[in-house]
Amino acid sequence: MENTFTAKQIAAAVGVNDRTIRTRANKDNWASVLKPGRGGQIPHYVFASLPSDIREALRNMESESGATVKGASAGRFVTNTQAIDREVALKTKQESLAEFAGINGKQRDRALAKFSIINGAKNYQRNTSTTKIIAFTQFCDLYNKQDPDVAQYQSEFNRTISLASLIRWEKALNKNGITALAGNYGKTKGNGIIDSTPELKEYCIALIHEYPHIKGERLADMLEAEFSEKYTIPAPSTCRAWLSSWKEQNQALYMSMFDPSAWQNKRMVAFGNMSIDVTRINQLWEFDSTPADVMLKDGRYSIVGVIDVFTRRVKLVLKPTSNAEGIALLIRHAILDWGLPEVARTDNGSDYLSHHISTVWNSLDIHNDITNPYSGWEKPFIERFFRTFSHGIAELIQGYIGHNVVDRERISSRLTFAEKLVERKEKGAERVGIDVSLTAEEFEAKMNQWVDGHYHNCTHSGIKCTPFEQYTRHKQSIRRVSSERVLDVLLSPVPGNGFRTVTKSNGISIEGGSYIHAELGAYIGDRVFCRWNPQDVGKIFVFHALHGHFICEAVNPEIAGQDITMAHAMEAKKIQRAQLTEQRRHFKSLAKKHDVSDAAQTYLDYRTNQNSALEAFPKASTTVETSATKGAESAIDNQVESGYSQERLSEFEQRRKQLQAIHDLENSSSEPVFNNDHHKARYLTERQLQAPLSVNEAAWLTQYRREHTAAARLLDQLIKPAAQTK
Template sequence: MELLTAHQIAAFLLVSKRSIQLKAKAEAWPYTEVKGRGGKVRKYALVELPAHVCVQVQQAMIQDNQSPAAQSGKGYLAVNEQSDRLNQQLATELKHQNLKQLAGLENIPPKASAKIYLLNAAKEFVSANSLPKVLGFDLFSERYNQGLLDIPAEHKSLIPSVSRITLLRWQKTVDQKGIAGLAVKIKRSGKSIIDSDPELSDFCIAMIYQYPHVKATQVKEGLIARFYSQGKAIPAETTIREWLTRWKRDNSALYTKMANPDAWKNKYMSAMGKMDENIKRINQLWEFDSTPSDVMLVDGRHSLIGIIDVFTRRSKVVIHPTSDSTGICLVIRKAILDWGIPEIARTDNGKDYTSIQITSVFDALDIKHETTRPFSGEEKPYIERFFKTFSHDLAELLTGYIGHNVSERQAIEARKTFAQRLLAKQGGDKSAVDINMTAQQLQEFVDNWIDNRYHHKPHSNIGNKTPFELFAASRDQIKVIKDERLLDVMLQPVPTNRGLRTVGKEGIKLSGGFYIAPELGAIVGSEVLCKWDPKNVGRIYVFNRMNNEFICVAVDHEIQSAGMTRQDVAHHAKRSQAAETSRQLKELKKTAKSVNVSDIANEVLSHYSEQNKALATLPKQSVEHTNVITQSAIKALDSKPVTTYSDEQLSEFERRRKQLSDETAAANINPVPLFNNPQDKAMYHKKQRLNNQLSDVDALWLNTWELQNRALSARLDDLLTEMNAAPAALTQLQKQ
């Protein structure tokens, strides 16, 4: 505790010693008398002085401090004061400049006049009701927005609503730029710091190219890391943000290309001319594509495999579990039987459309196969458009619809009630949609939609005619296959190695067997093309490798008589595999049971215990370890508990028990709360002090804490003042 004499206090406060002595006597300052020169001297504890005197003395002591740290702090404060004076001077000059600009205006903008009027009205509202500024602005804005204040209509129409943040921003503008700051909007001129420095500009452009969604904060961090050591001026974050916004606006097409190539295709990619301008007849060009269905089925999610005749816009679709060679052959068969054979088939370059089976089908039917470039859906736009038309039409109304994208799927999931989510967590149905449609039902729906809606709906790109009208009006000749069996043969899957086999002297070796026919004797050593018979795995169709002419039907007599299809063979193979696997597992289980390794861990430990049993060590020389603690512990162990107490001890026990009982009762009447931190405790005691409920012990703790945390204590005091002032202000408003 620091003690000061009246002389020292007077020196700090720049008054006479006599003034301090009279003031201390009048206000009864507590003091301590200590021996000094000439007798006893009164000294006053700094912490016990009145608050205003204590603060002034402490400030004077800080100013008189001559330590290096204090001198550094004073220098820092001096620089800050100089900076503040310079900022104030610049603000004054800016206000004068704005006033000159305002004077040059013929009429003040109406909205600026409305801002000035509302800001003055808000200040008068705060002053009239003796409110803190923040609370007053809050109440003013609330009443203004509710139309409870008498504000001229012309101002209300220009500024329909206002908030506390807006009023504070206007006030800050007035403080920095004067009232003219609300009316004069300064236009920037010249280049920004980024545009004026090619290195900074190139760096920012490189950041956008590498990271299209980069933020201004991240660009600033990169600039600091790259250029701060070079002494370059780093632009502010707001400057970078404005530059990024302006660059993206001026280079919107380029930025979209980098950030979202698909969106660039839809919005900016050149679409001059027409992709079908050279298509003049039916079946000249078919476009193929596949897409996952937006409808979940009972047997899982399936894919839509589609074909569109570009000239007439007629379409065919097959619902298949996945987009593979089998599904594509099914839709080809369906389209050829109804429309005939196309001249050109355009597909993407996916492995399902470039497989051996599909390319062999196109070769066999003399169909030219064109593939698009990777990720170039715009090269087959008509089938893409067909799928979009279907998915955004009645398909959205089907049970099991799951949305076109992730966001729509999440929206559908959000429709779940709390009960549905709870059931899902408990193992119930986790789907937010009803799933009761099969693949066959979806196929029937798609065929019905195409035949009765899509084919009879006018298309703007074909002169507002319908696909049915174009097909009916056409007189073009079409190539057809009259024998359906021939088409089935051509669409059958081929064996491995693209279906190519060399005819040996024993026949054609395939899948572990030999397929023979009399016609093969004449072409031993020649390479032929083989296709499976769809109804009997023991038969294959053999074609000439060079011109695809049919040669013969070769037979494997060992399996032909079984009359099984390839699906039957696959089914029997699976059953045979399952039976063999089950037999092997049973044998393994029997072997494991006979060997019995369930307790192998303990068996291993027992083995090592047996090995180490014969090992022993020679006895070591030892000495007993003793110290004060061990000796005390021995005494404690040897002592016997006291079983009887004297009357004096019993009386002391009773007194202590009564004291504890009284303390417990007092604690129940005035319980002391538990505090998370010293700030909460200080706030609690400050509230008690306002109500004169603070004990001496708590008052001493609070005084000590306030001396150690002056800034935080002042903030808490201001908060308490506002809390106490707010109810009184609200009462005055209610009276009005």
């Protein structure tokens, strides 16, 4: 008889399940013979009629299992059926064990409970030395009675067991491995109305994307409105179950849409050490700003901070808002204390990208590394410090308002109902149960005291020592600026873009206050540029507006509690006179060196010589004759023809002079000489009472009265009595 193989043996050789083999055999009509076996007649497929790939797989399996070929006929051999069965069982159990590693939850617990019961029954059989059926029957009775001898095998998943169940479990374990004991729970997942209808599923996912808070009832309503005429719409309870299942299976995706911050904190990959390449002091500084979790008397302030990544040293300033002036002040403090950094890492906020801060980086040759938008993980060290601060000392300070809305509501709940009613009557009153008693200066002092006294002396998990130890034990040359004046570019300018004009009486005026210094005496009338002294509002740093050099540190005497004495004024005058004297001496030396006494004639001679060679070409011309020109020519001709003698002409000239003298005498004015315009106005006012004035005189008097209304009224009062008398 020809060699034959069962579907199970072929499946083990090919690496698929026996059902796949049977399906293929029926489809391709493999030749087979029926042989008795467990469960009745079992098809055995003839080796010679099998496809080439199946025959090759069986040959390979035979060679691996050590089975021998019987008979001398080519292509015919006898297989060791028991070896193949063992190979199949072993391979199935190995696959089952690998699959079991991925099972969790109740399925895993259920499989382990059944496995424990089977082992307990086998142990009982060995101990009693009875047949399997008798031993398993007695074990089931003891188990169901909760006998202490089998108490260790008791399970919440199997309160009672039967002999049939125990035998079935053992058979499944031997045939398909431990995974078969987990049962078929959850096998129908993904076969519901929504999952089995791609269009419904895609629509539901689109709704979740746009509305992460959507509930099962609304989901059912939207499905009904969109697909009621096309598909069977699931009930609201089904939508709720599907929604819960989808969120469970897509936790990371749902959290990234619903709460991106929580996703970054809990699920975003954070492998490795971002400071692994930072090996030097001041190699990398990270800057950031955060609202303080403390309410102060004048409102809620923002904390602007910087951290040196290598040493983990921190420096903070407190400002009403995070702006360029506050950041520049922090940079100034940090550079004076720590030295110059190589790289400053900031976010892309408008305060950090302002022209003021950009000028600072460029002026001090510091590379500004700007992180991507909404990427706080790119500067993790300053972010982590702010969390340490807010969850540390901030929670113990008066005015603490919580880290989030939930904390704030819990703090607010401390108030009684009566207290809340009273506070609501006060417009703008704080409605949480907090003690707002600290000023900004007091909170900033506590903040810096905590950093210097506590944080810098606590062991940091990242560097395995304190920031102070990390700084002191590292031997490195620190880059520093040559003078504090170099950092004046970081100070905040005074209001009005910082420019002022120095006046002789008030010096520099800022917001109603006067700032003076003796050195300003040399700059009266000049434009200067002023910056605040961050440590003392009563002082300003003054720079030349054009040349940019430092002039002085002017003081407001009222704020500083000083008086302007004559000594200050005399010193300013002395400096002013000394500067003017020096400037005049320089001017005189230049005047002696260059003779400019006749500059106008020098320039005219220069222009004459420059243009002397220029001459225009002659133009064509015509003679114009009119009656007037002809009469003039005739008179000239007659004069020439008359031929008066020189004596006669002398008589004519003498007579002409006499007539001119008579004319001048007749036209000479008898108007008196006036001391001033008022004297003349009074004279003309009195004269017009006797005779009319000339046109010029009347016009002058009218203009005078219009421009001097008070004087006109006085003239009217003086002249009026005289006019009435006449």
